[in-house]
Amino acid sequence: MQTPYYYYDLTLLERTLDAACLASRPYGYCLHYAVKANADPVLLRRISARGLGADCVSGNEVERALECGFSPSSIVYAGVGKSDREIEFALRHDIFCFNCESLPEIEVIHDIACRLGKVARIAIRVNPNVDAHTHHYITTGIEENKFGVYLSDLDRVVNAVSEMPRIRLLGIHFHIGSQITDMSVFRGLCLRAREIQSRLHARGVVLPHINFGGGLGVDYEYPDEHPIPDFRAYFDTFSRFFEPAAGQQVHFELGRSLVAQCGTLIARVLYVKEGERRRFAILDAGMNDLLRPALYQAYHKIENLTSTLPALKYDVVGPICESADCFGKEVALPATRRGDLIAIRTCGAYGEVMASRYNLRDLPGTIYSEEGIFPCKI
Ligand SMILES: *Cc1c(COP(=O)(O)O)cnc(C)c1O
Numbered sequence: 373m374q375t376p377y378y379y380y381d382l383t384l385l386e387r388t389l390d391a392a393c394l395a396s397r398p399y400g401y402c403l404h405y406a407v408k409a410n411a412d413p414v415l416l417r418r419i420s421a422r423g424l425g426a427d428c429v430s431g432n433e434v435e436r437a438l439e440c441g442f443s444p445s446s447i448v449y450a451g452v453g454k455s456d457r458e459i460e461f462a463l464r465h466d467i468f469c470f471n472c473e474s475l476p477e478i479e480v481i482h483d484i485a486c487r488l489g490k491v492a493r494i495a496i497r498v499n500p501n502v503d504a505h506t507h508h509y510i511t512t513g514i515e516e517n518k519f520g521v522y523l524s525d526l527d528r529v530v531n532a533v534s535e536m537p538r539i540r541l542l543g544i545h546f547h548i549g550s551q552i553t554d555m556s557v558f559r560g561l562c563l564r565a566r567e568i569q570s571r572l573h574a575r576g577v578v579l580p581h582i583n584f585g586g587g588l589g590v591d592y593e594y595p596d597e598h599p600i601p602d603f604r605a606y607f608d609t610f611s612r613f614f615e616p617a618a619g620q621q622v623h624f625e626l627g628r629s630l631v632a633q634c635g636t637l638i639a640r641v642l643y644v645k646e647g648e649r650r651r652f653a654i655l656d657a658g659m660n661d662l663l664r665p666a667l668y669q670a671y672h673k674i675e676n677l678t679s680t681l682p683a684l685k686y687d688v689v690g691p692i693c694e695s696a697d698c699f700g701k702e703v704a705l706p707a708t709r710r711g712d713l714i715a716i717r718t719c720g721a722y723g724e725v726m727a728s729r730y731n732l733r734d735l736p737g738t739i740y741s742e743e744g745i746f747p748c749k750i
Contacts, residue, residue: 406627431458504549547585562613635720658690
C-alpha cells in the first residue's frame with residue numbers, strides 16, 4: 373500500500389462505541405456523533421449502525437450522514453454560518469434540530485421554513501462563559517468566542533423566537549470546547565446549565581431537550597495504555613450535577629472521544645538528514661495529511677514500526693515548504709533509515725477530514741482492519 377495512509381482499527385472503534393453506549397445507557401442519554409471529527413463513510417456506517425444520531429456542521433455533512441444510514445430524525449445541525457442553501461437542504465430532509473447560534477440566523481431559518489411550508493425545530497446554542505481550559509483554538513464557550521448566543525442576549529432571543537410561528541424551540545445547546553480531560557470543567561457546565569434552565573423555566577419557557585455538545589478528551593501521550601476514554605466518569609459527572617426536568621431528553625455530541633484512537637497515520641521515511649544541531653527524519657506525510665501539529669501545536673505519539681535499533685533523537689518533519697510542517701521535535705526513535713514505516717498515533721479525529729491538496733499533493737489513502745495490529749506486523 374502506498375504511503376502515507378490512514379489506518380483504521382475497526383475493532384477498537386467498536387469497543388469504543390460499546391463503552392460509550394454502556395456508560396450512557398443507565399441515564400437514558402441520547403448520543404450523536406460529531407461528523408466533523410471524521411466523515412469517512414466506513415466509520416460513519418459503523419457508527420450509525422449502533423443507533424447513534426449525527427451532529428453536523430455543514431449541509432454536506434448532513435448529506436453524508438443521510439447517505440451513511442443516519443436517520444433524519446437523529447440529525448442535529450450546528451454552525452455559526454449556515455448558508456441559505458444548507459438550511460433549505462436540512463429543512464427539506466426534516467432533520468431533528470438546528471442548533472442556532474444567533475438571532476439573524478433564526479430569522480433566516482424562519483423565512484425559509486415559511487417559504488417551504490415547514491416548521492423548523494431549533495435549539496439555541498448558548499455561550500455559557502465556561503472556560504474549557506484547553507488550547508485557545510479549541511475553546512468555544514467563553515464570551516470572546518464567536519460561538520453561540522451570549523447569556524446577556526438570551527431573553528431577547530427567546531422572546532423573538534416566541535413570535536415566529538414556524539420555529540419550534542426544543543431546547544438549549546452547549547459546546548464549550550474540545551480535548552477536555554478535567555471533569556470539573558463539565559461540572560461547571562452542568563451548574564451553569566441549571567441556572568440558565570431555571571431562569572427560562574421561571575419565564576414559562578419549557579425545554580423538552582438539552583444538549584451538552586461534546587469535548588471529552590483522549591490520551592494522546594499513552595494511546596496503548598488508554599485506548600478508550602473514561603466515558604463512565606464523563607456521563608457520571610452529568611448525572612450527578614445535572615438533573616433533567618420531567619421528561620427532558622439529554623443529548624451529547626461526541627466526536628474526538630469516539631474515533632481518535634482508532635486512527636493512525638502511516639508514513640515512510642524518505643530521508644534522514646544530519647543537521648548541525650539536529651537530526652531530521654523526513655517523511656512522505658506532511659501537514660497536508662495531518663494538520664493538527666501545525667495548527668494547534670498538537671502532540672502525537674510517533675513510532676518507528678520497522679527498526680529495533682537503539683534510540684536516537686529526531687525532528688520528524690514533512691516535505692512541505694512550511695516550517696510548521698513538523699510532527700514532533702527531539703522525538704526518541706529507534707535508529708531510523710530510509711524506507712522505515714512510521715506510525716503517527718491517535719489520528720482518527722480531525723486528521724483525514726482536514727487533509728488538503730496543498731502543494732498539489734495527493735490526498736492520503738485509507739486502510740481498514742478488524743485485526744487491531746499495524747500493517748507491517750501482519
Ligand atoms: C466539534 C463539535 C463537537 C465535537 O467535539 P469533540 O471535542 O470532537 O467531541 C460537538 N458539537 C459541536 C457543536 C461541535 O462543533
